[in-house]
Amino acid sequence: MCAMRLTGYADLFGVNPGKTIQFYVNCDGPKNYKAEIVKMIHGDTNPRGPGHIEEKVNADCDGEYPGRKQVIYSGSYGVLADNRHLQAESVTLQCWVWPTMPKTHPKYWKHGAQGLMTKWCDGKGYGLFINEEGCLEFRVNGERITTGVPIRDHAWHFVAATYDAKSGKAVLFHEPQIQYALDPEIPPVEKKLGVKIEHTARVPFAVAAYVDRLDKGALAQASVPAGIVMAGHYSGKIDSPRLCDRALSRQEIETMKLGAQPGLTERRHSGPTGALSECIVGSWDFSDGINTIVGRDLGPYLYDLQIVNCPTRAMTGHNFSGHNFDWKHAPKEYGAIHFHDDDIDDARWAVDFEWTVPSNQKSAFYAVKLTTSKGDEDYIPFWVVPEVGKAKAKIAYMVPTISYMAYANEHLANNAGGAELLVYRVPIMQDQNMFLSEHREYGGSIYDTHTDGSGLCLSSRLRPILSIRPKYDHFLMQAPWQYPADLHMIYWLETMGYDYDVITDEDVTYDGLARLEQYSVVITGSHPEHNTGSQLDALHNYTQQGGRLMYMGADAWYWVHSYHPAYDHLGRGIVTEMRRCESGIRTWRADPGEYYHQGTGELGGMWRYRGRYLHSVAGTGMSSEGFDISSYYSRTPESNDPRVSWAFDGIDFDEKLGNFGLVGGGAAGTELDIVDTMLGSPPHTLVVATSAGRHTEAYLLVMEDFGFNQQGLDGTQHPRVRSDIAYHETPNGGACFAFSSIAFCGSLPWNKCDNNISKLVGNVLNRFMQDGPLPPPPADAFKHRGRADYDPPTNKKRK
Helix, strand or coil, rough: CCCCCEEEEEEECEEEECCEEEEEECCCCCCEEEEEEEEEEEEHHHCCCCCCCECCCEEECEEECCCCCCCCCCCCCCEEEECCCCCCCCCCEEEEECCCCCCCCCCCCCCCCEEEEEEECEEEEEEECHHHHHHHEEEEEEEEEEEEEEEECCCCEEEEEEEEECCEEEEEEEEECCCCCCCCCCCEEEEECCCCCCCCCCCEEEEEEEEEEEEEEEHHCCCCCCCCCECCCEEEEEEEEEEEEECHHHHHHHHHHCCCCCCCCCCCCCCCCCCHHEEEEECCCCCCCCCCCEEEEEECCCCEEEECCEEEEEECCCCCCCCCCCCCHHHHHHCEEEEEECCCCCCCCCEEEEEEEECCCCCEEEEEEEEEECCCCCEEEECCCCCCCCCCCCCEEEEHHHHHCCCCEEEEEEECHHHHHHHHCCCCCCHHHHHHHHHHCCCCCCEEEEECCCCCEEEEEECCCCCCCCCCEEEEEECCCEEEEEEEHHHHHHHCCCCCEEEEEEHHHHHHHHHHHCEEEEEEECCCEECCCCHHHHHHHHHCCCCCEEECCCCCCCCCEEEEHHHHCCCCCCCCCCCCCCCCCCCCCCCCCCCCCCCCCCCCCCCHHHCCHHHHHCEEEEEEEEEEEEEEEEEEEHHHCCCCHHHHCCCCCCECCCCCCCCCCCCCCEEEEEECCCHHCCCCCCCCCCCCCCCCCCCCCCCCCHHCCCCCCCCCCCCCCCEEEEEEEEHHHHHECCECCHHHHCCCHHHCCCCHHHHHHHHHHHHHHCCHHHHHHEEEECCCCCCCCCCCCCCCCCC
């Protein structure tokens, strides 16, 4: 067991001076903990670098606080508060199900069974379940009736159950949509029950779960509905659930099964009319309101379900024809919600303390440092961000928080098959990795799969994200990744004495160009892989209007992301969404028809396949990745071009650039970008340095750059497995400098920032931060305009 007894999160990533940020803490064991605000400078504990560096802020919220255990209740479901119509004497429940883990394990479910449609708790009520043996089961109080036939996973089944209070007769129906030749026949199961339905007050009606217990006190703030703890979370799709207050015949069930009638689109039309319609309690259509967290009821009472913990929507239903792959064009074929036992949209913890940021607080990386007298420690990172129009510096550092959320709490080190082959060594686990493996309720990353093996495509920031922490080394390079890696650049800015503001890509997404236009230069993080369309629009407009962009990493502008609009009432950027489609570096792949985002309705996958090439943003784009060691760069003749030679002042032509560093031992490593005019690099782009010919067989070409597997795709042979440092001008005196390697910033702190990578970055920043347009290039600078992709040196290994 890995005991991390102290964890927490904040309600915001970025907070403006004068505004308040709230903090939520789980302290499981110690009676008290200490909280103090610190400014983060460097988060890498590598002994070859400066080590972990933080500065105390002396905030008015600093102090000792009483500890308390706060629990996360993960697992998605739909819920409707108890009411008189739900307290029926006779019932019919029916729905379509597509289970992914019909046979559960007591280790993951306290009671074993999974709820489908339930108003049941502690032996009272009614409900339709999949039981511990993977068979359909109907419960009336403590009485149970089952088909005894295991329900097939990843297949559609129509299921229904009826109970007539007058006769005591219960009937259970299980009808697979597809019947195979050797499948057993599953006749309806009938049983006379000697009980009447007993109802417990306050027990709600639930879809994809059931009520474990009613509990007041602390749980009232951590569960939905308040004070009610759910269990038996179902994993799989549910489509068209319906509830009636009398026992229907099979013919009536079939009529109800047909759903809304053709041509009737108003909510009040739920299917049958006349006497049959009078028994409807709820008729839920999950194709209505796909971009919401509401399960629309088309029945007479409009009993909408509250959808909790953000399950996956825009999923193909039982009637998917395969003719339309965009749910907006055929919404009735997308009437399914895929629920998961490990979904989470909000930890729903109680607030422990807050900080009103002083109006004069400098924009920077900050964190709440949490400690106990027993040696427990955690950090809750956040950023103080200027309000729009109130920039305090010429330089803006753009924090890639969307990418942080994409990698949040990832489990690849524990769960990815062949992790050792990927990194060419045995991965070393951090405490965070082991804790998350034991506490799946903290949620995973968009690189993970759910418990049922389906891809995880939604990530929330309202939970402890233990991978966004200083001192955290990622298993891929056994070095900092994302947040702690970006502190390499922050340390350099602080050490070299630059004044800078911090903004986030969340801010750029919501504020657009207004967030950027006051700055002379914008500096990216080391790995801004995940981006929204409005963020890319703002960056494009910024550089076209004379702004300067320093792209400090690689594998940027790769995946399409969007923020889920249903959570905007809680704040900006709460939940981000991504779908992995038919290409790109994927740890999972969306099923056909499920490529479009549920929140915005836009096509997911790679920006490249939306016609927005990676290379068009800063001049270079992803070409390869490898995770054994990093390499270095050599200057090219183009580095002597008068357009860019200023960047190498004080650096000899034959110097090895970055043959040192804190990430893999060099500046060119992990993931690499190159210039390619066929993929959007401007034709006047200069390749000023390259790592061609210096990578190992662990480095492989990205799969979107070749059509079929063959030999020769690794760093010892393929000419595209390299990193290009590149420069190009943009209109109105703007420019972009791309350093094109995730490991690059790890070389900046080397030797206390006295090195040639530091010199190169300093030369670029000093020129880019100057007021007014950059000097125009020489008159004959573009005589080679329109040349093909840069022809690098051979990949023959150099001595």
